[in-house]
Amino acid sequence: MKRKFNLSFSTRLYLWATLLILITFSGIAAIFHTYSSQREEEAGGRYAGFMLNEMVYSINERLLMVENVVKRYEPIVEKTLSTPDSLMALVEEWTLSDSLVIGGSICFEPYYYSKKGEYFMPYVTTTLGNKPVSVYLGGKDYDYFKMEWYKSAKEARQGIWSEPYYDDGGGDVMMISYVLPLFNKYGNMIGVMTADMSLEKLVKDVAHLRPYHDSFSFVVSRRGTFIVHPRRSVILNQTIFSYADSLDSEPMRQLGRDMLSGLAGYDRRTLRGKDMLVSYTTIPRTGWAIATFSPYSEVVNHLGMVTGYMLAVLVVGLVGLLIVLRYVIKRNTRPLEDLTKVAYKIARGDFSARLPRDTPDGSVRTLVDAFAHMQQSLADYVASLRQSTLAQARIQSELDIAHAIQKETMPRTFPTSAAGAGIDVFAMLNPVSTIGGDFYDFMLADGKFYFCIGTVSCAGTVSTSLLMTVARSVFRSSISAAQGPEMTIKAMSNVLHDNPESDMSITVFVGALDLYSGELTYANASHNAPLLVQPDGMTEFLPGSSSLPLGVDVLEECAQASLVLKPGSRMVFFTDGIITATNAGGAAYTDYTLYHTVTIIMANYPNLSARDMINRIGRSVREHVGDQEQHRDQALLTFTYKGLGKSAPSPDR
Structure with a gap:
């Protein structure tokens, strides 16, 4: 195992200060070099431009002298x-x-x-x-x-x-x-x-036009033909564009376009992989253009010497500054290093560690006093924390028990039409940190599919889960006794009435579906109305009346309703945790959003399995809430009715 290398506070401070100084000095050097390079480039461009203008003036002067010779003899010729x-x-x-x-x-x-x-x-x-x-x-x-x-x-x-x-x-x-x-x-x-x-004298004069040692110049006619060029073989034989094609140089082509357009100036261009400073202008009397190329490294050559001197001064100053800085930091941070060692002991639980005594007055003395106060406060806090941790452990144990009861009692095997059950079922329960008591259950018996979904609201976590388990037990007992949804809800109400709890209520939806005839009988105790999806994709909330939640009052009446489902019909049941799921902006998911989501899913995936339907609805809810913490359980149950035939088998079959 490698030993961890720890640096003292003064060393870290020194290293950070050194890094900051190096960055600052490097930035100054970079800014100086960039600014100086720009100034040198401008000076080189002006210098080359001045020499070009001198050459243009000389050429124009010669051309004008020749023109004047002819014009002077024009009237004499006319008379002769x-x-x-x-x-x-x-x-x-x-x-x-x-x-x-x-x-x-x-x-x-x-x-x-x-x-x-x-x-x-x-x-x-x-x-x-x-x-x-x-x-x-x-x-x-x-x-x-x-x-x-x-x-x-x-x-x-x-x-x-x-x-x-x-x-x-x-x-x-x-x-x-x-x-x-x-x-x-x-x-x-x-x-x-x-x-x-x-043109021989012009060629020689332009050949001597060298702002810098390795500079070279050329002149092109108004059609781009080379009049003067260091390579005599291209004179009158090539244009600047054909020459650029032979070099495959787009910068040279652009230079030709600029020169023949009558532009003048200077800029940096690349020729045969070399960075050049190009100055160019026109010769007015003829429409010709002249350019001179100077290696950029020569233009800024003496800048390197100046930069070298400046860097030498910076390095010497930097070394001296770092030496002084190291001495000052070491001298002033030694008491802090002693205090750091004590802080590590306190962090390991040694609240009796002795603080440094020989400290100068000022901020360090104040810091030592603050450490002493913190040392005593931590000792008191740790004692208090031990007590609160024990209480928290009991609460967490109760939560763990409640979660186990809630999740382990839910059905885990779901019937599918592929297994000959005549129905495709799937459900999902997503409990949150505080138990809300959402539950669901279902059974297949005698060609019927019995199911329920509900929410228990009760003070206490374990009691909530136990009451949920009791409600599911009543549901299964009612099925065994061949009771309908109405009687099942009344049986649940009687259990709650006989065992009252403070602030307790249950909302529940109970149904029974005949897998042969498709008849669905159901009763609702103030639970959310489920969604019914017809085989043709039409979606609606299931109609029917609803009684009060169980536990609010003695339940005397509970209306039971029924309808006949066609093969291919689907139903989606949900608890409040789904439609009240909120995002970071406080917007709830709402039953309308659920309705819209189911409608879109069925329009795009009409043959979707029950499992995939639950997964897609769950994904829609998660995308809505994002990372926002939720405070209600979320339960979903859906089935697709396939049917087992036209009639139930005879009892002796």
């Missing part, structure tokens, strides 16, 4: 339209006027110059060598009418930035173009002016 051969010089001039421009062209509508043919596109590029190269493009191998940048400008009828593209046959580099439509005096478009800008 009459001399198409001089246009190439203008194109070369604006191409070389700004280092950001790597190519330029004027593309005219089909047959604008009839002598030049369907295509006429003076084009200059600086990407093929140190000197500008001037060529005339246009033809089946370079059908600029069908190119997106040309068609988009024609539809927009204003200057636009094209989607990024690789210019095969022109500059042979990855570029974007600013395309400005040209109109005649009638408002008809006659062609477009273009200025090409290489």
Whole structure:
């Protein structure tokens, strides 16, 4: 057997105080870490956003410079339209006027110059060598009418930035173009002016956009195509959505939707299982969007150092506090520990145990005095308790005897139609802590079923049960003497009149059922009218008059009634304990509830056995009262008449 490990009061107090302090300190550390993490995240988001805005400003500035080059030469081109051969010089001039421009062209509508043919596109590029190269493009191998940048400008009828593209046959580099439509005096478009800008410098600049060491950035076009990405193989070859599909990343898809919707901000997202702080915004002049990804661990990296210092301070302070706390508790609880030992002795019955004397004045001294008073009071109480326990034992013995009389004398074997009895019977008695004297009895004799159910109210527990037993004995004697229900009730009344008891009365219902003819004869001495269930399921309370309870007065008259039951008819008998059963709210079960319960049971289970009928009614009553204590016995008796034939057998049979 394992030895029980007991801790002293001071040790328990110290341990509980230590636990409380640890919880408090841990809560402070957790709150600090959570709050600081949020602040670091906000600071990291603002820092990345600031760098993104700087990059967007730089990109917009370059785009604006290229736009201004084209717009500056627009009126010059319009004045030179009459001399198409001089246009190439203008194109070369604006191409070389700004280092950001790597190519330029004027593309005219089909047959604008009839002598030049369907295509006429003076084009200059600086990407093929140190000197500008001037060529005339246009033809089946370079059908600029069908190119997106040309068609988009024609539809927009204003200057636009094209989607990024690789210019095969022109500059042979990855570029974007600013395309400005040209109109005649009638408002008809006659062609477009273009200025090409290489994306190589943009790619390099964005690649250096790193708010943190392991950050990376990308730019997508207004259609979601990657313009800049750390992996060059995806540039112009994948959209952010196809890239998200290859990673099976819903956060990346949502980021693409947010970026192309023109949203800007920062939040935490998961990419390839890594927690990242994502900042994103749009590039207004083009409809592009730019985002930067920073590992969340780097964003809050220096927070770990601060948290470590704080935890070190907390640990040192905690250790010091626990040492001081242990000393103070031990010093101030020693008198209480001595008093606890004395309390255990008193609890074991040693009321003469000596209390500690050397205690300081104050609350401990007051507690010792209170223990001394309690010690004397307990001694007096135990002496008184011994006397009352003896009296209680006598009362409990009387209750046990009464319960035994009440339960052991009830019939335990119930006839069923399966055994050839012609009737299916079952009963239930649920006694409570105080005896109320509910009883039932029945007999089968000479093709008849005799039964009774009643309640005895009498002062005294054993006397109640004995009087119940006498009433059942009179019932059985009357059956042996072939007396009817009326004479049986009168015989019970005579017994009570000859043996009067104070505050005594009996309510009883007695009946006799002929199992051959179905005739039911019955008499009622102020007992509850039973329920009659016809074979078709119709339920009603049994009609008939009732006399006074037995024991109230000398019974001179007791009306007897009769009716004929059809095979399949049922009857349900009950005592007051059933219909007065109350729940915690004080609501009684009532005879109407019983009637309603029986009606529902018969509607759903027309062939139910008597035993199952009693069980279902009992369950309904228990569900109504719940855990509420009851103060009356509860008895139920039910039978289903099946019948034995059309007539009784002859006496000599």
